[in-house]
Amino acid sequence: MGREDVHPAPTLTCFEEPMAEEKSKKPKIDLKARLGKTQAGTGGSLGMGDGGAMIPMAPPSGDRITPPPSVRPPSSSGGIAPPPGIAPPPGIGGGGNLLNPFAPKPVAQPKAAPVSAEAQTIKVEVSEELHDARKKSRRFSIIVGVFAAAIGLGIGFFAGGQSVRKERAAAAIRGADALEIAVNDTAKKVDELEPIFKDIESQLKNKKYPADAVTKLNDFVVPFNAATLKDANIGALSPELQSKIILFLRLSEEIQDKKKDLANLVAYRKTDFEAMWARWAEKPGMEYVVTFTDGGSGKVGGELWMVKYDDTPAKEGQPAKRAARVPWEQKEWPADMQLKKNAQAGEGFKVPRYTKGDLPGPNAQFVPIDPKTIPFNDDEPIQVPIIAKMNEIRMLVQGNDAVNFEKPGIKTESENLAKQLSDISLKKQ
Structure with missing residues (x-):
């Protein structure tokens, strides 16, 4: 077979374009045919084709230099082969010349979806005996829970009740202390009333208005009153003792009210007394x-x-x-x-x-009738209500121990009441 002259095609760059005349004069070269001939030959050299790709060339018919076996021939896909033992970087490899900027871009292959196992329906059959056992276990758990809650409530109620009773007992002891003091103070305070009454009687007899006695009555205050029971917690005391405390309170309040009425009555009668005493200064008439x-x-x-x-x-x-x-x-x-x-x-x-x-x-x-023979002539009616009011207060203070005529009084009730309150107070010691 005769030798054919093969001329490599001129390499074009992005900055040079062939003239129109040169393109029309040069014959067209069938690259596919030449490529097929080159591949069919035993060896050849590489040349530059259109687009900058390396094209295998047919070896000369004359003397040909065979490369040593240690030199690896270039790959038929084009491009420079990497040295032996060095792998291309990730993302670069496989078919095609990726380093060539004019080579076509590889088509991205979609990632395959992971294969998942198909959901399967599992049917589990439970026997009636297992259902009954579960019901009994659940019923037993409920009963045990209710029983435990009842025990807990009982223990809590008992403990809470004990705490409340202790607190009430302590409050009763504190209240008994305050009540005992108020009872004793009241028993001593009412002793001040009798000297006031004596002063009123003496001043009126001497035809004088008892101004000092009226002032003392207005300033007199019974220590035992409703405010004393405010923090006494008498509800924690025995019913009998509660009754005695209420009775003592009633006596104290009556004395407080009646002494106020007495002071107002004496002050209201001042002009009447002065007019009466003026008449008495005159010569007695018929x-x-x-x-x-x-x-x-x-x-x-x-x-x-x-x-x-x-x-x-x-x-x-x-x-x-x-x-x-x-x-x-x-x-x-x-x-x-x-x-x-x-x-x-x-x-x-x-x-x-x-x-x-x-x-x-x-x-x-x-x-x-001779006026001098009538001593009660001086006891005018204006004095009668004053004397009656003082006697009412005396009865509330002293009381009456006579059989069939018993009447409670501050003096008769205070001693026994104070002793019972003192016995309660001693419990804290």
Whole structure:
């Protein structure tokens, strides 16, 4: 076979373009045919083809230099083969020339989805005996839980009850201390009332207004009152002791109320007392008489009557005005006078005075009474309510131990009550 002259195609760069005339003059080269011939030969050299790819060339027909066996021929795929023992970097390898910028880009292969196991339905059959065993176990667990909760509640209730009882007992002891002190103080305090009463009686008897006694009554305060029971916790005490404490409180409150009424009553009667004492300073006049009447069967009846005077009763802001009395020392008494049955009677009766003759006469007659012989004449009605109020307070203070006439009082109740409260207080020691 004759030798063919093979001329390598000129290599083109991105900066050079062949002229149009040169392209039309040069014959077209069939690269596929030449490539097939080169591959079919035993060896050849490489040349540059279109696009910069290495093309195997047919060896010359003449003398040919055979490369030594230690030199590895270049790969038929083109490009420079890597040295032996060195692998290409990751992502570079396989077919195609990746280092050639003009080579076509390899198509990215999609990653295969991981193969997952198909879900399978597992059917487990449980026997009736196992169901019954589970129900019994669950029922037993519930019963045990309820029983344990009941025991826990019982223990908690018992422990809580014990704690509450201890706290109430401690509060009762503290309250008993305070109550005992208040009871003893009250028993001593009420002793101050009797000297005040004596002072009132003495001042009125001496025709003086007891201003100091009224001030002392207004300042007097019973130590035992409702505020004393506020923190005493008497509910923790026995019912019997509670009743005694309530009774003692009632007596204390009554004394407090009545002493206030007494002070107001004495102060209200001040003008009345002064008017009465002014009358007493005058010469005594005729106030009372004795009337005589025929009692039948030869008997004489006698009654005590009062002389009716035209006194003006007291009004708001104005004291009572007393009319002039008939003097006892007057030699000529009136022949007749207006008489009334008592101080409250408003209507009077005209009765003649007895002068001479036998008693009784055909009509009622009166005989005057010497004012000096009537000691109770000084005990005017204005003093009566004051004395009555003081006696009521005395009864609340002292009480009464007489059989069938028992009445509780501060003095009769305080000693026993204080002793019982003291016994409770000793428990803390």
